[in-house]
Amino acid sequence: MARVYLSLGSNLEPQRYLPAAIRELRERFGAIAVSPAYRSRSVGFDGADFVNLAVGLDTELSPEALNDWLHALEDRHGRRRDVPRYSDRTLDVDIVFYDALVLDGPGHLQIPRKELQHAFVLRPIADIAPAFRHPVSGVSMVELWAAFPVGSEPLQVESLPD
Numbered sequence: 001m002a003r004v005y006l007s008l009g010s011n012l013e014p015q016r017y018l019p020a021a022i023r024e025l026r027e028r029f030g031a032i033a034v035s036p037a038y039r040s041r042s043v044g045f046d047g048a049d050f051v052n053l054a055v056g057l058d059t060e061l062s063p064e065a066l067n068d069w070l071h072a073l074e075d076r077h078g079r080r081r082d083v084p085r086y087s088d089r090t091l092d093v094d095i096v097f098y099d100a101l102v103l104d105g106p107g108h109l110q111i112p113r114k115e116l117q118h119a120f121v122l123r124p125i126a127d128i129a130p131a132f133r134h135p136v137s138g139v140s141m142v143e144l145w146a147a148f149p150v151g152s153e154p155l156q157v158e159s160l161p162d
Contacts, residue, residue: 014051035124038155054124100135119153
């Protein structure tokens with residue numbers, strides 16, 4: 001079993017799509033850790049605010065098989081793949097960490113995800129896995145968050161329905 005940390009985000013009906021995704025992740029993987037959700041500005045394009053959170057789970061799936069399963073999850077929740085990569089979306093789910101694996105694979109499968117440099121990915125993971133160490137730098141998530149220039153990417157805690 002591998003310990004995996006995912007980043008989930010939505011800027012199209014996040015109050016609908018994020019809880020639905022969490023339910024499906026629980027159905028498939030059992031007990032999962034779920035961070036608080038945070039609202040932030042879109043990055044990479046001019047769009048509505050995103051709501052992001054992190055999930056920690058254990059899986060027997062390979063990184064490639066998990067990535068395929070997550071793409072199918074996004075698709076079940078209306079994710080469009082015929083639009084620019086950086087655009088509004090109902091659901092975006094990325095593998096940020098897969099144990100201590102470092103991988104640059106097919107289908108934008110990059111582990112660890114470079115988006116960890118953004119508050120909307122780092123803060124939720126630091127919330128649920130403060131002691132987890134980045135497989136390349138060896139720095140813990142709580143240390144990375146403590147060094148983050150918080151004012152550069154403000155976050156607001158966002159309530160989600162169960």
